[in-house]
Amino acid sequence: MPNSKINRVLLYASAFIIIALVLFAILRDNASDITLHNAQKILENHSVKSVTVTKDYVYLKTDNEFYKIASSQVTPKMFVNYKVEVDSGSSVIVYILFGVLFLGLGTLLLRWWQKKSPLFEGGGVSSASRLDIAQNTPVEAIKSDVKFSDIGGISDVKMELEEIIDFMKKPARYKSFGARMPRGVLLVGPPGVGKTMIAKAVAHEAGVPFFYQSGASFVQIYVGMGAKRVHELFHAAKNNSPSIIFIDEIDAVGKKRDGQRNDEREATLNQLLTEMDGFESQSGIIVIAATNKIDVLDSALLRAGRFDRRVFVELPTKRERVSILEKYLNKVPHNLDVMAVANMTVGFNGASLAALVNEAALLALRQNDFQVNTEHFHQVKDKVMFGKKRLQMLSDKQKAYRVTYQAAKAICATYFDLPFEKLMLSNEKLTPSIDEPLIKHELESRVKMLLSGMVASDIKYGEHASSAKADLDEAKELVTKMLKDYGMGSSLISTDEENRILMSRLYNETKLLLESMTSAMQAVEDVLIERESITKADVRKEIDAVL
Known part of the structure; x- marks a missing residue:
């Protein structure tokens, strides 16, 4: 299949070269320039066999030579004894050759366009032909260079x-x-x-x-x-x-x-x-x-x-994430603690870690930094996990609700030591969904974090925003799994009433926690208003100041 394609290309190329050479030979002006004196001498010797006149030149052909002289230098009297032919510059052969050349080029361009255009999938070939080509493509081994x-x-x-x-x-x-x-x-x-x-x-x-x-x-x-x-x-x-x-x-x-x-x-x-x-x-x-x-x-x-x-093949552990990150950072100038990056990437797979390193390197280049540091990873982590989101155009009141909502989630996530390193005001999700086995109190901690934003808004404003839906849905799903799938209720077979009781208890416990953290909440809100982001370490300092 590849050889036939190469042969076809060589055939096309050879045909075009031949046509181009013929056109060059026909159109090339190989006559020698002569002076008026020499032209008169040749005419007087009666050695000229034919005289051809064009717009710019007069061509004199003898037995062995072909001469030309500018039309402006001669007079009609010089050719009285000769039959003069007028060349209008047109040639049927030339036109035919040009036509063949242009048609050939046009055909190739059309075939190329058909192959590239989505309107002609398979380059204008029928479905059956495309299927036949695909099925008859030989299966070939590939060379692996991965160690x-x-x-x-x-x-x-x-x-x-x-x-x-x-x-x-x-x-x-x-x-x-x-x-x-x-x-x-x-x-x-x-x-x-x-x-x-x-x-x-x-x-x-x-x-x-x-x-x-x-x-x-x-x-x-x-x-x-x-x-x-x-x-x-x-x-x-x-x-x-x-x-x-x-x-x-x-x-x-x-x-x-x-x-x-x-x-x-x-x-x-x-x-x-x-x-x-x-x-x-x-x-x-x-x-x-x-x-x-x-x-x-x-x-x-x-x-x-x-x-x-x-x-x-499971998701990498912390030690394995360190090994993977070191591989990807090998060619990236950096000044960071790889273990710290591994700690913030719980739940990342190898492909996500590669994307994280690449995004951090691109951010460092955009900021004209000479090395990638931990702060670059903090800034791009949410982009890799959840996608980049711009903060919506919010009114002052809506922004106040968002700040309170996110501050409460940061407080709860830090208090229960849930895996996150930095909270962005623009991201609803704080930590990724988890699938690994967790103990009952760990699941309850996550539910409290999901409810905390809504609880804080209810405490401060007496109402909460519709943006709480995603967190509320996840909290309900976790509570349902705890009771129905994991058997973590008062009995192995749960009831709807027990579901309501558990959700209500977790809501009230979250409310008690946040009410005891009023000063820490206000400090975190102030940081979010100013910077629209806050790290887990900064939140920990505010909580420690209260405790």
């Missing part, structure tokens, strides 16, 4: 996969002991933790070809096309064994078969199952797949003999 040393914070995962790398390097050692290589490895974890990079690192460390496909690439509108693609993928891997096949987002093609008719998806999944069962013991192929939804995968795909090993 394990390039990935920070996955020490446990490395230990799991180093055995597979050693197996691919020294298969005889394991076979002599009666052990067989796992047929499949399933990487399970939330988005952004580096599952694709891990698979590439395995291929690089093992020194084997790496075949990458996303699960979505197998899902086609025509029955049989996805299955064909699966077969081609495994066939190419076998021809290049030992090798690694990596299927990203395998849940797109490997969802549970629930009996509802979907011939294409089931045909593709059946082909995948068949190919994984059809491995010969010496095939030297390992299938690595990634998903963040293992619960939706078909049980046939998860059974032993297909994906023999499951590796769970």
